[in-house]
Amino acid sequence: MAWHAGLRLDYALEGGRTVARFAHDGPLRILQSLYPEGDATCHNVLVHPPGGLVGGDTLQVRVHAAGGSHGLVTTPGASRFYRSEGESALQDVHIVLDERARLEWLPLEALYYSGCRAENRLVMEVAPGAELLGWDIAALGLPQAGQPFLKGEVLQHLELRGHWLERGHLAAEDTALMDGPLGLAGHRCLASLFLACGDELGRARREALLDCAREHIARSALAATAGATAPGPRVVVVRVLAPLVEPAIQLLRAIRVAWRPLLWDVQGAEPRGWHV
Numbered sequence: 001m002a003w004h005a006g007l008r009l010d011y012a013l014e015g016g017r018t019v020a021r022f023a024h025d026g027p028l029r030i031l032q033s034l035y036p037e038g039d040a041t042c043h044n045v046l047v048h049p050p051g052g053l054v055g056g057d058t059l060q061v062r063v064h065a066a067g068g069s070h071g072l073v074t075t076p077g078a079s080r081f082y083r084s085e086g087e088s089a090l091q092d093v094h095i096v097l098d099e100r101a102r103l104e105w106l107p108l109e110a111l112y113y114s115g116c117r118a119e120n121r122l123v124m125e126v127a128p129g130a131e132l133l134g135w136d137i138a139a140l141g142l143p144q145a146g147q148p149f150l151k152g153e154v155l156q157h158l159e160l161r162g163h164w165l166e167r168g169h170l171a172a173e174d175t176a177l178m179d180g181p182l183g184l185a186g187h188r189c190l191a192s193l194f195l196a197c198g199d200e201l202g203r204a205r206r207e208a209l210l211d212c213a214r215e216h217i218a219r220s221a222l223a224a225t226a227g228a229t230a231p232g233p234r235v236v237v238v239r240v241l242a243p244l245v246e247p248a249i250q251l252l253r254a255i256r257v258a259w260r261p262l263l264w265d266v267q268g269a270e271p272r273g274w275h276v
Helices: 175-179 203-218 245-264
Strands: 004-014 017-025 042-047 058-065 070-074 079-081 089-097 102-106 110-112 116-126 131-140 152-160 164-171 189-197 226-232 235-242
Touching: 004 042, 004 070, 017 042, 017 070, 058 070, 058 102, 079 116, 089 102, 089 131, 110 116, 116 131, 116 189, 131 152, 131 245, 152 189, 164 175, 189 245, 203 226, 203 235, 203 245, 235 245
Parallel strands: 004 058, 042 070, 058 089, 070 102, 079 110, 089 116, 102 131, 110 131, 116 152
Antiparallel strands: 004 017, 131 189, 152 164, 189 235, 226 235
């Protein structure tokens, strides 16, 4: 039996404090709001109690941040897309930021099991003066557990509406893509950290972010398979290929920590759950 779950999360600034309210349908929840950085930034953990998706399952998440608010959303662990012999499993996330809002979308990695049929969509609408700092981390198979990604397919969709669109179709049987030098070159983790803005980034600010990211990449063991670019005037992206999740997410975390003071003059605090 397929699971269908939906959640709406709304952030608002009330009396100098970012407040989160949510409504859900099915097995999808937001845990208690946390304020490790003070009242201005509200941290929330998105929980899916079944723990994974199979064919026909749908998770639909809608996030809205009102002007002046700053929300941060993460997850307690990896999302899992299990083997399917029929329908695809869908995770559909739509984020809308009003003017001067900030959001950090930082779910932990998505694990795609061999034989899965999965679609992972993230669509963002960002108003002038608003900014979204987020990432997407995909792990194909479980190589450390002896379960390589031998069958199945994954459709990825990242979009800043009207300004940036990336779509990728990853099929296990496509050996040129999976193992070729112009494809994943044998790597099974692909990750992106991005800043999506409602206005065009000024040159000085854009170059500061790129220089910062490139300095971290140069010191990383993944220097040969990572890079930072600005694919459009409102977007900066760091892309990483790695054999496993851990080194990729470690690099993205370090860059995020370094970007936050450059972007918003706030410290690079990490969610408490990442240290458990």
